[in-house]
């Protein structure tokens with residue numbers, strides 16, 4: 509697969525930036541190309557089969573803990589240089605980071621992301637993507653890696669928008685959802701089948717506690 513390049517003034521990215529500015533979130537159903545979506549799903553499954561995904565913790569630093577009653581996904585953080593598909597994804601996200609900085613002046617400096625696999629029945633209760641002691645996460649971005657997802661499979665991302673209005677996103681392969689990390693409460697509903705995604709956060713420089 510060819511390495512992905514996309515300019516930071518690509519119309520798709522400008523639309524996402526406009527959405528973020530106007531309402532704090534954006535959904536693009538056709539964001540990742542199909543071949544990249546499949547390659548990322550295969551990479552996620554390979555890592556799961558090799559035992560590299562671990563139960564995700566709640567919180568950060570010394571007080572973080574595994575609590576399946578809050579979140580039941582298994583994750584692995586990704587780094588550049590591990591797999592071509594991951595590097596393509598990181599390249600796309602870097603173009604999005606530049607586009608957001610250009611349009612919104614958020615001063616986003618880096619991006620952290622992990623694969624997430626929710627086994628059937630797993631969920632993540634309503635939360636904000638900000639830690640109490642660390643406000644560096646500004647914008648959350650989730651891409652889904654699931655072929656042929658149907659509403660009856662469950663697993664929706666439920667966002668609570670203005671006035672707590674619930675809005676559901678189907679975790680269908682290739683779809684990207686972006687939202688302001690500190691402003692959009694959201695949850696992951698339980699699914700009847702395995703649910704794969706890449707979740708990441710654009711961060712600004714901050715008063716890092718440790």
Ligand code: OGA
Nearest residue numbers: 632637650665696705707
């Ligand atoms: C998260 C999260 C949403 C999703 O990992 O913080 O909210 O749809 N993920 O996977």
Ligand code: MN
Nearest residue numbers: 635636637694
């Ligand atoms: Mn979240």
